[in-house]
């Protein structure tokens with residue numbers, strides 16, 4: 001396995017964190033570790049930024065509970081950097097993706113490859129999945145004759161699961177999908193955790209994601225060190241469905257914020273103002289958000305380099321509206337916002353960044 005030394009990280013590793021790294025992936029010498037790994041034997045029902053607390057003393061989990069082999073299904077915009085961080089931290093990772101070529105860079109970093117989710121799950125202690133949507137998280141149509149369910153069906157991950165293993169779904173799906181996958185996984189005796197993430201491509205690359213987890217608490221504790229490699233904080237929210245719901249509410253708010261920001265940029269321009277000054281004014285006030293400063297300058301230039309695909313934002317709005325319907329909560333702003341993203345999709349912008357929603361307000365697509 002190729003091992004990469006991140007000297008900037010290592011400079012900050014406390015000796016406690018180094019010792020924990022050693023017990024976690026014992027085949028890797030401490031000085032090759034990528035980042036500190038923080039472990040809690042029990043966690044409060046709220047999140048703490050563990051990377052900021054690396055000098056605290058933590059209990060090591062029992063060594064016989066530490067997973068040795070990690071599987072990762074779905075090597076897309078998010079899955080790829082998340083897997084890279086696991087490999088760089090010294091974990092033994094096995095990957096699968098529908099489009100096999102996306103696994104190649106990870107294989108050259110030291111990952112193993114298996115040709116189905118079932119084989120990954122069978123060869124790994126814990127398998128993560130980062131797939132597009134409820135449909136792909138459950139089911140994949142390879143061709144007209146041969147069907148593979150990524151999680152649930154023939155050659156799906158559940159077929160390779162058994163007691164002692166765990167499945168962690170980090171995709172953004174609705175609670176019903178998550179519960180269905182949980183049932184299939186748990187019927188094999190394995191454990192299940194839903195763990196959708198807040199944070200986009202760059203936080204994924206930098207190991208700064210926020211995990212919104214729910215499901216088997218013991219699996220949450222077992223995989224905590226892996227979540228801490230990929231993320232900066234993690235929330236445990238109780239029963240399966242709560243992580244999915246939290247993620248959908250967050251992304252419903254984000255989608256509306258982006259749509260409103262897009263309206264503001266266009267209105268400022270039509271009113272004779274400089275939209276880049278608007279971005280600066282917003283960044284200094286109470287409605288400041290990193291998203292506006294990060295996306296604003298490229299939106300003004302009609303550039304939408306993809307970090308969070310627009311089709312996924314629309315999917316999350318659709319699922320959030322379903323959640324709202326199920327609890328009889330009015331969400332008129334999200335409903336209108338969803339329509340705007342649907343217009344943007346009809347302009348062929350599905351695979352562009354979600355900030356391309358501004359094009360739906362221009363009336364005419366800028367090439």
Ligand SMILES: NC(=O)C1=CN([C@@H]2O[C@H](COP(=O)(O)OP(=O)(O)OC[C@H]3O[C@@H](n4cnc5c(N)ncnc54)[C@H](OP(=O)(O)O)[C@@H]3O)[C@@H](O)[C@H]2O)C=CC1
Nearest residue numbers: 074075076077078098099131132136140172200307308312
């Ligand atoms: N990008 C972001 O900023 C964030 C995304 N998310 C969520 O993470 C998930 C993944 O997003 P992201 O990585 O951006 O998306 P990508 O579109 O880059 O990746 C999607 C992944 O799902 C796979 N996939 C899609 N359809 C199927 C199918 N029918 N069967 C099997 N595999 C399939 C793709 O395989 P293939 O390569 O073969 O197409 C790919 O591995 C989504 O749920 C998204 O909402 C969450 C937080 C941030």
Ligand SMILES: O=CCCC(=O)O
Nearest residue numbers: 172198199200251308
């Ligand atoms: O689901 C995507 C979230 C993107 C983000 O949190 O920046």
